[in-house]
Amino acid sequence: MEPAHSTGSDPVPDSDRGQAPSAASAKPSRPARTGRKNRDWLHGLLMSLPSVGGLIAFVGIPFGYAVVLSFYNVRLGSPLEPTFFGVEQYRRLFTDPDLSGPFLRALLNNLTFALVVVPLQTGLALALAVLLNRKLKAIGVFRSFFFMPVVFPMALVAVIWRLILARSEQGMLNSLLDALSFGNWGAFDWLGDGATAMASIIVLSVWQGVGFQMVILLAGLQQIPTELYEAAQLDRASRWQQFRHVTLPGIRGTLVFVALLTSVLSFRVFDQVYVLIRGGGLDEDATRTVMYQAVTTAFDQNNIGQASAITVVFFLIVVVLTLVQRRVVRTDNED
Template identity: 45%
Template sequence: MYATATGQLVARRVRARTARSRETLIGVAMASPAVVLLVVFFLVPVLLAFGLAFTNARLISPRPARFVGVDNFITLFGDSVFWASLRNTAYFAVVVVPVQAGLALILALLVNAKVRGTNFFRTVYFAPVVTSMVVISLLWRFIYQPDGLLNHLLSAVSFGHWQGTDWLNNPDTAMPAIMVMSIWQAVGFHMIVWLAGLQTIPRDLYEAAALDGASGWKTFANITWPGLRATRTFILITITIAAFSLFTQISVMTQGGPLDRTTTVVFMAVRTGYEQQSTGYAAAISLVFFVLVLTVSGVQRFLTRDKD
């Protein structure tokens, strides 16, 4: 009797071990494509960029790459174009991050209201997000032309007293014009993220606040905003990374001009690596950019952490 019970126990353990091994193999098989893609398209490029940053490698050159130590970084930190691109990138991020996040939150609050037609407005606000950035940049480049739609509207509204300007070729208006277009294009995506966060807040809290006679602002400050803690952390980090990665709009609309007033760090790295074919120097720019974004994201995550 004892031997039979022992044999059944051993058999159950063997079957459980076999089931766990089978589940492990299935998990590895399902995760392996993602791991391979991550290694090929992220880990390998990062390691290559790190290695190239300390060489004088060129995109097309009969001479092999040579180790130059930190010469690329010394040249970079003495390059006035790099500091200009860093200022432009910071300027873009400082304006776009709060404005885009705040506008997206306002739109989310509006479409979250229980009124008719909200699905229509969700679609309208989200439509630019699913449109190619290249297409949108081309469209807005035509809008910003001296004889474009924007100047025609300004002339009509001002009864011909203000003819507008050449928005993308004016050093004072080029970057603000790109900011407006970028906010318009991406605000719908973050509106959806805010909306998802709003719908996770229990409705009982709002009902209790209404019974207590709380005003709309007190309800927002004490229920809505604290309930969006995780959502706002995600949105701030994603908008910041996207702002620092500004490239497509610059490449299509201004090519970094006028007078490098719209040159960004990413655009400078791409132009250096492909147009000037200095891949070692471009890798150094990319490495500095990576450290910069990682630092800013880390600071944001620290400032928005849970303090309970």
């Protein structure tokens, strides 16, 4: 008998049959991928609801209410009904010398404070984080020591620094300088002098807040793989070269976050200024901030409408500056 000839309808060999289904099954279908993306989006939305709800309740609604109040003449404690003013509050804020002068001076003080505090506090926090990123005995004690001022209320910090910078010879700084100069220093009004008032606020603010940024940067440093430093040492890189080419690129995103956070917090400066102006003899014109201006307008002058206009304008200015800064310092993997 002659052997049977194979035809085109012959069954596919077992090896070929086994490969085709495996290749097809390795590639998920489009509906499956779409369903997974929808589930991930839904899960992300549900997880973000508490934060979004908090922002809406404690930021969005109060800001919207402030926008509404800025269009009315509202006097705190007045028996008269609020009257609609339109944009009169905003016009007065920029054209009335009695209002525009203090507001522009407060805005300039805010910008000066931010321009000094943001690079100074971020750089100091980075230096402390690098120094404390070591495996030494009792290193946790040193980390806690530098972080301790963060847990102090700003009002308490202001009182402590008022004792340090007091004008009398009993002030700690004046007493130290008097001892170092063998009695030739005398008393200097660090808070009341316009040339040193803002510098005093900057020093106490950096002292109180640098520990928070330090902890964030320290966490970023600990995420850098040690293999990168070992490879750099094999290439005979110096410590500065390791810091420049390994450390800084490894914490670039963390540095951007810290800079943005410090910028926002620096524009919110209020507590230390208010406490020291009211009880510590701080020069008001040299250290007046926009938040201080808004609070005093609302509760000292009882002008809620004008204070609301100040906060709305300041909010928009801070948002624009933050977006510009975010655009400038964005990371390489962002659009």
